[in-house]
Amino acid sequence: MASELISVRNLRVSFGSDAGTAKVLDGVDLAIRAGEIRGLVGESGCGKTTLARAILGILPRNSARIESGEIRFGGRDLLTLPESALASEVRGREIVYIPQDPSTAFNPVFTIGTQIDDLMRFKSPLLRGGADDRQGFFNSYPRERRAADRARVLELLRLVQLPNPEAVLRKYPHEVSGGQRQRLMIAMALLPEPKLVIADEPTTALDVTVQAQILKLLKQLARERGVAVLFTTHDLGAAYEICDRITVMYAGQEVEEAPVDGFFERPSHPYTRKLLDSLPSSEAGIRGIAGEIPRLIDPPPGCRFHPRCERATGICRTERPPPEAVDALHSVRCHHRLSATEPAS
Amino acid sequence: MKTLVLIVNRLIWFFPTVLGLLAIVFFISHVIPADPAAFVAGENATPETIAAIRARLGLDQPLHIQFVRYIEAILEGDMGRSIFTGRPVAEDLMSRLPATLELTLVTIVVASLIGIPLGVVSALKRNSWLDHALRVVTIAGLAIASFWFAILLQLLFSMRLGITPLSGRIEGWGPEPITGFYVIDALILWDMEILWDALHHMILPVATLALPAAATIVRFTRAGVLNALESNYVLYETAMGYPRRLVIWKYVLRNALIGTVTQIGLIFGILLAGAVVVEAVFDWPGLGLFAVNAILSSDYNAVMGFTLIAGTMFIVVNLVVDILQGMIDPRETR
Amino acid sequence: MRRVLRKLAEDRAAMLGLALIVLLVLAAIFAPWLSTHPGDVAEFHTARRLSPPGPENWLGTDRMGSDIYSRLLFGARITITIAVTAITIAVIIGVPIGLVAGYYEGLGSDLLMRVSDIFLAVPQIVLAIAIAQTLGPSIENVILALSATYWPFWARLVYAETRSIKNEPFVEAAIALGCSPLRVMVLHILPSISSSIIVRTTIGMGGTILTAATLGFLGLGPPPPTPEWGRTIAESREFLPMAWWYAAFPGLAIFMVVMGFNLLGDGLRDVLDPRLRRAGQHGK
Ligand SMILES: Nc1ncnc2c1ncn2[C@@H]1O[C@H](COP(=O)(O)OP(=O)(O)O)[C@@H](O)[C@H]1O
Ligand code: SF4
Ligand SMILES: [Mg+2]
Numbered sequence: 001m002a003s004e005l006i007s008v009r010n011l012r013v014s015f016g017s018d019a020g021t022a023k024v025l026d027g028v029d030l031a032i033r034a035g036e037i038r039g040l041v042g043e044s045g046c047g048k049t050t051l052a053r054a055i056l057g058i059l060p061r062n063s064a065r066i067e068s069g070e071i072r073f074g075g076r077d078l079l080t081l082p083e084s085a086l087a088s089e090v091r092g093r094e095i096v097y098i099p100q101d102p103s104t105a106f107n108p109v110f111t112i113g114t115q116i117d118d119l120m121r122f123k124s125p126l127l128r129g130g131a132d133d134r135q136g137f138f139n140s141y142p143r144e145r146r147a148a149d150r151a152r153v154l155e156l157l158r159l160v161q162l163p164n165p166e167a168v169l170r171k172y173p174h175e176v177s178g179g180q181r182q183r184l185m186i187a188m189a190l191l192p193e194p195k196l197v198i199a200d201e202p203t204t205a206l207d208v209t210v211q212a213q214i215l216k217l218l219k220q221l222a223r224e225r226g227v228a229v230l231f232t233t234h235d236l237g238a239a240y241e242i243c244d245r246i247t248v249m250y251a252g253q254e255v256e257e258a259p260v261d262g263f264f265e266r267p268s269h270p271y272t273r274k275l276l277d278s279l280p281s282s283e284a285g286i287r288g289i290a291g292e293i294p295r296l297i298d299p300p301p302g303c304r305f306h307p308r309c310e311r312a313t314g315i316c317r318t319e320r321p322p323p324e325a326v327d328a329l330h331s332v333r334c335h336h337r338l339s340a341t342e343p344a345s
Numbered sequence: 346m347k348t349l350v351l352i353v354n355r356l357i358w359f360f361p362t363v364l365g366l367l368a369i370v371f372f373i374s375h376v377i378p379a380d381p382a383a384f385v386a387g388e389n390a391t392p393e394t395i396a397a398i399r400a401r402l403g404l405d406q407p408l409h410i411q412f413v414r415y416i417e418a419i420l421e422g423d424m425g426r427s428i429f430t431g432r433p434v435a436e437d438l439m440s441r442l443p444a445t446l447e448l449t450l451v452t453i454v455v456a457s458l459i460g461i462p463l464g465v466v467s468a469l470k471r472n473s474w475l476d477h478a479l480r481v482v483t484i485a486g487l488a489i490a491s492f493w494f495a496i497l498l499q500l501l502f503s504m505r506l507g508i509t510p511l512s513g514r515i516e517g518w519g520p521e522p523i524t525g526f527y528v529i530d531a532l533i534l535w536d537m538e539i540l541w542d543a544l545h546h547m548i549l550p551v552a553t554l555a556l557p558a559a560a561t562i563v564r565f566t567r568a569g570v571l572n573a574l575e576s577n578y579v580l581y582e583t584a585m586g587y588p589r590r591l592v593i594w595k596y597v598l599r600n601a602l603i604g605t606v607t608q609i610g611l612i613f614g615i616l617l618a619g620a621v622v623v624e625a626v627f628d629w630p631g632l633g634l635f636a637v638n639a640i641l642s643s644d645y646n647a648v649m650g651f652t653l654i655a656g657t658m659f660i661v662v663n664l665v666v667d668i669l670q671g672m673i674d675p676r677e678t679r
Numbered sequence: 680m681r682r683v684l685r686k687l688a689e690d691r692a693a694m695l696g697l698a699l700i701v702l703l704v705l706a707a708i709f710a711p712w713l714s715t716h717p718g719d720v721a722e723f724h725t726a727r728r729l730s731p732p733g734p735e736n737w738l739g740t741d742r743m744g745s746d747i748y749s750r751l752l753f754g755a756r757i758t759i760t761i762a763v764t765a766i767t768i769a770v771i772i773g774v775p776i777g778l779v780a781g782y783y784e785g786l787g788s789d790l791l792m793r794v795s796d797i798f799l800a801v802p803q804i805v806l807a808i809a810i811a812q813t814l815g816p817s818i819e820n821v822i823l824a825l826s827a828t829y830w831p832f833w834a835r836l837v838y839a840e841t842r843s844i845k846n847e848p849f850v851e852a853a854i855a856l857g858c859s860p861l862r863v864m865v866l867h868i869l870p871s872i873s874s875s876i877i878v879r880t881t882i883g884m885g886g887t888i889l890t891a892a893t894l895g896f897l898g899l900g901p902p903p904p905t906p907e908w909g910r911t912i913a914e915s916r917e918f919l920p921m922a923w924w925y926a927a928f929p930g931l932a933i934f935m936v937v938m939g940f941n942l943l944g945d946g947l948r949d950v951l952d953p954r955l956r957r958a959g960q961h962g963k
Contacts, residue, residue, distance in 0.1 A: 087588065090586070091584060096584075104578065107582070108578070108675070109599050109674060109675055110599070119587070122588060122591075123586060362796065365793070365800075366801060374813065484941045485934075488889075488937035488941050489937075490934070490937075492896045492909075492912065492913075493934070494930075496912065497926070500926070504920035614802040617802050618803065618804035621808070622897070645812070652805050652809040656805060
């Protein structure tokens with residue numbers, strides 16, 4: 001599709017360890033349009049972070065291996081791009097990152113201002129196409145650009161509702177609160193005027209009361225700028241709050257993708273249905289999902305959900321279901337998908 | 346303000362520690378020996394001298410009174426007389442202090458200049474042949490007896506090849522001491538000949554001392570860098586496309602160095618210990634050589650004076666390092 | 680345990696270290712049989728003094744004409760005796776102090792730790808020099824000086840480890856079950872911190888041997904004609920550069936043994952205590 005900003009196709013990633021090779025991503029497909037806010041939902045350990053890091057090209061080098069696939073972005077395959085090009089042209093420019101834990105993502109021994117300065121020195125939108133668009137340690141930081149960048153920084157810090165931005169810049173990371181740190185992370189993500197923000201569980205480490213504010217802020221700023229967001233979470237409620245579309249992942253396979261409404265109204269994958277059923281609600285209370293996530297070292301063949309699926313048949317054990325359209329916007333990977341009218345199991 | 350609190354906090358422990366050191370030295374010199382006066386008087390002393398010393402030191406008094414007297418004397422700078430030089434020990438020690446300080450300071454600089462980059466590279470190229478080689482070399486550097494290494498260097502470079510001076514700090518008498526640090530004095534006098542000569546004499550002693558010091562620095566820097574490389578902030582910086590060189594030589598290094606600075610106190614201890622034998626081998630007229638001569642001539646006051654000075658210097662250095670670390674590590678609040 | 684041993688066996692550097700230590704022990708035990716001139720610890724042959732390495736004297740002879748190879752073998756006995764005894768005493772003093780101070784909280788504990796801090800605040804060799812000078816040169820006094828200066832290392836280590844695991848569930852469970860403090864310390868805490876103690880002790884052996892050799896070099900070790908390695912090197916200085924073997928081989932012996940303990944200690948630490956290797960530099 002032409003309007004796709006990024007498209008991940010058939011991505012397989014495995015982690016080697018003493019115990020064996022864990023096949024953590026197993027043929028993942030994912031496409032995000034420009035300006036779209038996409039939720040990536042799944043239980044902890046299903047591979048959300050791995051997918052996010054694969055897109056950024058920051059998987060741990062000594063243990064992770066990309067077995068197959070491509071990640072198309074801006075007409076290029078990020079997986080074949082050399083590391084130097086990725087670092088200078090993609091990361092921090094086109095694709096940015098908001099980490100899970102803002103308290104450890106800041107460098108503890110430099111002021112926030114220093115860290116933002118260095119970001120702008122190399123990633124400022126004013127650099128785009130400019131003559132000094134090179135990377136290097138001793139690159140000059142021309143005074144005019146520095147002043148202009150500084151103005152942008154202060155403006156954005158105001159937009160993320162940080163009180164007294166000048167003072168914040170002089171502080172060390174441990175001197176500001178967790179919520180403020182995450183606001184700073186959002187600001188830093190938007191400063192380079194990227195096309196895609198990868199926010200890996202950006203609120204999990206925060207207080208519940210702060211979570212909602214941060215999400216609202218992220219959504220609002222992304223919308224205003226038309227930036228696409230890949231938002232990973234295990235919290236369906238949070239996904240509902242801010243996403244346009246949701247992709248559900250199970251044990252390294254994406255299983256269903258739908259617009260938010262369709263997702264909550266017509267879940268078509270048995271796993272999605274169970275996820276929704278496990279949500280605390282007035283009638284059902286909290287119900288866990290029976291069974292355990294499979295070991296990824298020797299994962300179940302075919303549909304990885306089959307050991308826990310009540311609808312599983314022979315074909316589920318041998319073949320991974322192809323994506324099927326539920327409607328124009330909604331697709332699911334299941335040999336025996338639920339129809340809209342079916343009651344909860 | 347924060348710095349002041351920090352300094353006061355560290356100073357609170359400084360005085361009890363020095364008092365503890367005095368107690369240990371007192372115990373060793375006054376309580377352990379059957380007749381301390383005989384020790385102080387030296388091997389060839391007559392019974393009369395010994396008796397005189399016994400009376401002067403108040404050795405017939407109860408121990409606690411002796412201890413108080415001992416501390417009073419130390420506070421007045423009185424560490425007794427050296428049998429060997431006939432001068433007050435405190436004066437002897439002070440006149441030899443610059444030589445040792447110059448040696449150790451130059452060594453720390455040299456060892457850091459070598460050790461820090463090697464530690465960083467070793468961590469960056471983890472498990473490469475270079476890393477393995479450095480591991481063996483650093484372990485070896487800490488396993489070599491300094492006095493032996495010093496002798497080997499002297500044997501090869503001074504005796505066989507004749508390219509370094511055999512011993513001493515300088516040819517002839519050296520400049521009239523201004524600071525007592527020849528390098529600094531030479532610079533003040535702007536006398537390049539003296540400067541060159543002083544540096545030339547320093548090569549082998551510094552090389553000997555720098556080996557274990559650099560080995561320690563390499564190991565700590567490596568550990569610190571590895572620690573930092575696995576941290577979340579490096580992951581974030583990488584994800585945001587900060588240039589790799591900036592991440593390593595600015596962000597990672599500063600974190601790793603905070604750990605290494607702490608080790609400089611420890612390294613100073615290694616150097617001070619090393620100085621004793623290295624100065625003896627190279628006839629370097631510092632505290633160490635003074636101590637060795639004192640040991641050989643059973644110059645008891647001098648040995649105890651040296652222990653006290655060396656211990657105090659070590660405590661002071663650790664205090665300074667502690668304060669320094671508190672100042673460069675913004676998280677340190679205590 | 681078996682896993683630990685297997686991993687250690689895969690570490691070639693650690694195995695080399697172990698081999699060097701075994702070599703030292705064998706040399707010490709079988710010194711009278713391995714040496715070519717067993718009598719040379721006390722006898723001299725002035726006619727042969729300062730002869731270079733050759734078929735008669737493999738590593739040459741010293742100023743008395745005694746066989747250096749044979750003296751080195753007997754010197755290994757002194758080294759082992761000093762290091763093992765001194766470290767054993769240091770462990771016997773340091774570990775209980777650390778355990779008790781770590782287990783109980785209060786003024787007494789603080790005081791104990793302060794005392795060991797003060798000992799640690801003086802370079803070991805300096806303190807050892809003062810003690811050895813006071814006591815006079817002999818093997819026993821070297822041992823005393825070393826154990827008196829080294830015990831705080833174990834006290835500090837055990838104190839910190841005890842503090843950190845004291846609130847672990849298994850320790851609290853033992854206390855709740857009514858085990859006496861002594862029982863908790865010896866049967867529950869001590870075993871789980873033993874790997875740190877083993878690592879520290881192995882590395883400490885190397886350091887102790889170096890310090891002992893330094894004392895010997897300074898003339899504070901066992902008196903002649905004891906074939907102590909450090910003293911031998913000191914003696915050799917008069918005869919340099921001619922009699923290079925006189926200085927070279929004893930130093931090499933010291934180096935090999937200390938290297939052995941350091942390599943083994945490094946390998947043990949990697950296997951037993953990976954936490955230490957990556958230990959945070961900042962945790963204050
Ligand atoms: N560095 C790694 N080495 C080995 N296995 C890893 C590593 N990182 C993640 N994994 C494994 O990959 C799987 C997915 O992890 P992750 O992507 O972090 O999941 P999520 O973010 O959805 O919780 C987990 O089973 C995890 O154990
Ligand atoms: S493909 Fe089969 S096993 Fe997988 S979810 Fe659908 S029914 Fe269940
Ligand atoms: Mg995750």
